[in-house]
Amino acid sequence: MQDSIQDQFKSILGEKAQSYISSALQVVNSDKYLSSADPQTVLHAVATAAILDLPINPSLGFAWVVAYKGKAQFQVGWKGFVQLAIRSGQYKKLNVTEVYENQFTAHNALTEEIVANFNLVGKGEVVGYAAYFRLHNGMEKTVFWSKQKVIDHAKKYSTSYGDKNSPWTKQFDAMAKKTVIKNTISKWGIMSVQMQTAHLADQAVQEEEGSYRYVDNEPVESAPKEIKEPEIVFLTEEQFNKAMKSTPQGIKATLTRYGTKYKTMSPEHKTALQNQLQEIEG
Numbered sequence: 001m002q003d004s005i006q007d008q009f010k011s012i013l014g015e016k017a018q019s020y021i022s023s024a025l026q027v028v029n030s031d032k033y034l035s036s037a038d039p040q041t042v043l044h045a046v047a048t049a050a051i052l053d054l055p056i057n058p059s060l061g062f063a064w065v066v067a068y069k070g071k072a073q074f075q076v077g078w079k080g081f082v083q084l085a086i087r088s089g090q091y092k093k094l095n096v097t098e099v100y101e102n103q104f105t106a107h108n109a110l111t112e113e114i115v116a117n118f119n120l121v122g123k124g125e126v127v128g129y130a131a132y133f134r135l136h137n138g139m140e141k142t143v144f145w146s147k148q149k150v151i152d153h154a155k156k157y158s159t160s161y162g163d164k165n166s167p168w169t170k171q172f173d174a175m176a177k178k179t180v181i182k183n184t185i186s187k188w189g190i191m192s193v194q195m196q197t198a199h200l201a202d203q204a205v206q207e208e209e210g211s212y213r214y215v216d217n218e219p220v221e222s223a224p225k226e227i228k229e230p231e232i233v234f235l236t237e238e239q240f241n242k243a244m245k246s247t248p249q250g251i252k253a254t255l256t257r258y259g260t261k262y263k264t265m266s267p268e269h270k271t272a273l274q275n276q277l278q279e280i281e282g
Contacts, residue, residue, distance in 0.1 A: 017050075023055065023056065023057060024046045024049070024050075024056060024065075027056050027057065027058070027065060028042060028046075028065070031066075031067065033067035034065065034066065034067045034072060036067075036070075037067045037070055037071055037072045038070060038071050038072065038207070040207060040208075041071045041072040041073075041205050041206060041207055042065065042072040044072075044074075044206035044207075044208075044209055045065040045072040045073065045074040045205075045206065046065055046072075047209070048074045048197070048201045048206065049063050049065065049074065051194075051197065051252070051253050051256060052076075052080070052084065052194055052197060052198055052201075052253075053249065054076065054080045054083065054084075054198075060079070061077045061078075061079045061080075061174065062076075062077055062079045062080040062083060063075060063076050063077060063080045064077065066167075068160070068205070068215055068216060069215055071205040071207070071215060072205065073203060073204065073205050073215065073216070074201050074202065074203070074204060074205075074206070075167075075202060075203055076178070076182075076198050076201070076202045077174065077178055078096055078174060078177040078178035078181050078182075080198065081178065081181050081182050081185060081195075081198065082094055082095075082096070082181065084192065084194050084195045084198055085133070085185060085189065085190075085192075085195065087192070087194065088190060088192040088194075088195065089136075090135055090136060090189075090190040090192075091133055091134070091135060091136075091189075091190075092134045092135060092136050093132065093133060093134040093140075094132070094133040094134075095131070095132055095133075096129065096130070096131040096132075096177045096180055096181040096184075097118070097129070097130055097177070098122060098126045098128075098129055098173055098176075098177070099114075099116055099122075099126065099127055099128045099129060099130050099144070100120075100122030100123055100124055100125070100126055100127065101123075101124040101125050101126075101127050102120055102122065102123045102124050103116045103117050103118060103120050103122055104116045104127050104128065105117075107128075107144045107146075112141075112142055112143065112144070113142075114130060114142060114144045116130070125147075126147055126173065127146065127147055128144055128145055128146040128147050128149075128150075129144070129145050129147070129150060129173075129176050129177055129179075129180045130142065130143065130144045130145075130180070131143045131144075131177075131180045131181045131184040133184065133185070133188075133189060135189075135190065141184065141188045141189070143180060143183070143184045143188075145176075145179075145180050145183075147176070150176045150179060150180070153179060154168050154175070154179070157216075157217050158216050158217065159216055159217065160216055182199070182202070186199055192246075192250065193239075193242060193243060193246055193250040193253050193254055194249070194250060194253060197253055197257060200212055200257075203216055203217075208260070208261070209256075209260055210256075210257055210259075210260035210261075210262070210263050211260065211261075211262065230262045231262070232261075232262050232263075232264060233262060233263045233264075234258075234264060234265060234266065235254070235258045235264070235265035235266070235269055239254070240265070240269050240272075240273075243273060244272065244273065244276055248277055248280050248281055251273050251276060251277045251280075252277065254273060255270070255273055255274070255277075
């Protein structure tokens with residue numbers, strides 16, 4: 001593993017860096033497809049997991065680094081999104097679950113009321129998936145997606161849907177719960193800096209650090225398109241103020257995300273964040 005990546009792990013994870021690197025190497029070496037994938041994309045995927053401090057052990061279900069079309073793709077599981085939400089300290093309650101046919105009665109799309117008896121042990125077919133959260137300020141949200149809505153979403157946004165090796169085939173319920181909780185948080189929840197990074201990096205290939213390419217959502221065949229130079233995105237004042245109030249890990253994540261060719265920040269913002277980080281860490 002390249003020294004620069006190891007140094008990045010050490011700066012982000014401190015004493016946990018070495019154990020994390022060892023875990024990452026085990027995952028890569030145990031997967032023949034991942035071992036032969038583009039090394040640069042593997043490094044960036046693993047580095048993203050380190051920035052988010054999410055374990056990539058497949059059995060834990062928080063995050064994965066998987067091979068896709070010769071590249072390494074970073075994926076966040078539903079448990080990973082829940083974990084990041086909990087870390088923000090804003091969520092009092094948060095959950096996502098399958099809804100079985102014996103539990104479900106009705107759902108009102110306008111009022112978002114779901115009539116279901118979750119005291120019953122789920123039996124029969126899964127008819128949908130429900131997500132719920134309550135913030136410490138009292139705001140709460142319930143979201144229900146029917147199973148068909150999840151399937152339609154998967155077909156639209158994942159070209160691998162239906163493939164025997166697709167996670168949608170192997171772990172449909174887990175992918176469905178991830179889709180619903182991710183959509184719920186992004187639309188109505190509080191998005192910490194880490195959560196924003198997770199949403200950007202999820203199911204993306206990074207051939208360059210901070211450059212996200214969603215290979216699973218690319219058409220199989222497409223007409224040639226004019227290649228345009230990407231616009232440079234600067235850190236906004238709002239994002240800067242949030243980062244200044246964040247944890248050392250959040251500040252580091254912001255400095256990393258906005259330290260690329262097309263995502264950057266003003267020298268004043270960079271200096272202020274570095275000084276804030278130095279002051280916090282002593």
